Amino acid sequence: MNLMTDAAAAAAADAAELGPSLTLRDEMLAAGLLIDTGENGLYGRSQTFEDVLDRLNVAITQLGKDQQPEVLRFPPAMRRTDFEDSEYLKSFPNLAGTIHSFCGNDMGHHRLLRALDDAMAERDDDRDDAWMEQQKPTRVVLTPAACYPIYPVMARRGPLPAEGRTVDVLSYCFRHEPSLDPGRMQMFRQREYVRLGSAEQVMAFRQMWIERGELLVELLKLPVEVDLANDPFxxxxxxxxxxxxxxxxxxxxxxxxxxxxxxxxxxxxxxxxMDHFGAIWKIVCDDGSVAHTGCVGFGMERITLALFRHHGLDVNAWPDEVRALLWGDTEARVAHAMQMTQTATAGGDPA
Structure with missing residues (x-):
C-alpha cells in the first residue's frame, strides 16, 4: 500500500538530494511526516507517521498477548493530588506540566483581556505573559508517564491477587524539555506494560521484557543495544x-x-x-506485604522515528521483512519469532 502522497515523496527526494547536511528533523518536516507547529518539541503527525505507529502498536500488543494484561487507557492528564503523592516533583520538577484555568470574575476577565491585548501587540517571541496572572491551578496536571494513573486505581481495589496484576496502558505524556531533537518531544506517547506483585514476580517480568524488547527491535531490523541507565534526577x-x-x-x-x-x-x-509506588499508595500483595512494581515503556514516537531514520522516508521501500511484520500477518510473525527464541533458549532444534 502506498502511504506517501506525491508531495511528500517529492519533498523526501529533495531532502535526499541535499545530502547529510539535513538533520532527521529537517528531513521529516520536508517530507511532511512531522508538522512544524512553531514550538520546539511539539509536532503534528502525518497519516503515514500515524499508520506506522499504529502498526507498531499492534506488534507490541502481540508481544504481550500471552500475559493476558488488563487493558486500561487514560487521558493525558491525572488528578493533581495523585501527582503530588507520586513524589515526581522531588525528582523531576523541571519536567512537570501543570494545567491552569481562568477562575475569576468579570473584573478579572477585563484585566486578562487588557493584558492579552498588550501581549498580542508584541512579536511572538517577545510577548509578555501577564495575562496568565489571572489563571489558577486546576485539579489536574499533565501526565508525565503512562503508568502513573494506574497505581492509585490499583490501590483502591484492595490486595492484589496471588499472581499479581499486569496492566497494558497507553497515553500521551508531557515533559517540559523543548528541543530540536525530534526524539525528545514535549508531548509524546508511551505504551507500557506494568507489573504489580512480589519482588520475584516483578524482576522476572522485567527480564522477560528485556528479551522481548530486543526481539521486537531485531524484527524491525534496527540496531539493538541494552545498557544500564538512570533517570535524569x-x-x-x-x-x-x-x-x-x-x-x-x-x-x-x-x-x-x-x-x-x-x-x-x-x-x-x-x-x-521496588516498593516505591506500593508504599506511596499502600498497594499490598495477597499476603499483606507491600507490593513491588515495574514496567517496560515503549517510546512510540522514538521507535517510529528510528524506523524512518534507518529504513528511509518512503515506507514502500522498507525491507520486506519489516513491511511484512507491520503490514502483514503481525500476529503470526511475532508468535513465530517468540517460539523460535524460546526453542533456542531451551536448547532445542529451531528448525
Whole structure:
C-alpha cells in the first residue's frame, strides 16, 4: 500500500538530494511526516507517521498477548493530588506540566483581556505573559508517564491477587524539555506494560521484557543495544540518587541511534521501582506485604522515528521483512519469532 502522497515523496527526494547536511528533523518536516507547529518539541503527525505507529502498536500488543494484561487507557492528564503523592516533583520538577484555568470574575476577565491585548501587540517571541496572572491551578496536571494513573486505581481495589496484576496502558505524556531533537518531544506517547506483585514476580517480568524488547527491535531490523541507565534526577542531590539507581540496577534502556548526534536514544526502558509506588499508595500483595512494581515503556514516537531514520522516508521501500511484520500477518510473525527464541533458549532444534 502506498502511504506517501506525491508531495511528500517529492519533498523526501529533495531532502535526499541535499545530502547529510539535513538533520532527521529537517528531513521529516520536508517530507511532511512531522508538522512544524512553531514550538520546539511539539509536532503534528502525518497519516503515514500515524499508520506506522499504529502498526507498531499492534506488534507490541502481540508481544504481550500471552500475559493476558488488563487493558486500561487514560487521558493525558491525572488528578493533581495523585501527582503530588507520586513524589515526581522531588525528582523531576523541571519536567512537570501543570494545567491552569481562568477562575475569576468579570473584573478579572477585563484585566486578562487588557493584558492579552498588550501581549498580542508584541512579536511572538517577545510577548509578555501577564495575562496568565489571572489563571489558577486546576485539579489536574499533565501526565508525565503512562503508568502513573494506574497505581492509585490499583490501590483502591484492595490486595492484589496471588499472581499479581499486569496492566497494558497507553497515553500521551508531557515533559517540559523543548528541543530540536525530534526524539525528545514535549508531548509524546508511551505504551507500557506494568507489573504489580512480589519482588520475584516483578524482576522476572522485567527480564522477560528485556528479551522481548530486543526481539521486537531485531524484527524491525534496527540496531539493538541494552545498557544500564538512570533517570535524569534534578538538582545537586540528583547525582546521588542516579548513582544509587545504577548501583541497584533498577533501570535498563534499549538504545537506538535516532537523531541525537551525541549518541543513541533510549527507545525502550525497563524499570524496577521496588516498593516505591506500593508504599506511596499502600498497594499490598495477597499476603499483606507491600507490593513491588515495574514496567517496560515503549517510546512510540522514538521507535517510529528510528524506523524512518534507518529504513528511509518512503515506507514502500522498507525491507520486506519489516513491511511484512507491520503490514502483514503481525500476529503470526511475532508468535513465530517468540517460539523460535524460546526453542533456542531451551536448547532445542529451531528448525
Amino acid at each position: 534534578f538538582g545537586r542531590g540528583g547525582k546521588i540518587v542516579a548513582d544509587s539507581q545504577r548501583a541497584q540496577a533498577l533501570k535498563f534502556e534499549l538504545l537506538i541511534p535516532v537523531a541525537d548526534p551525541r549518541g543513541k536514544t533510549a527507545c525502550l526502558s525497563f524499570n524496577y521501582h
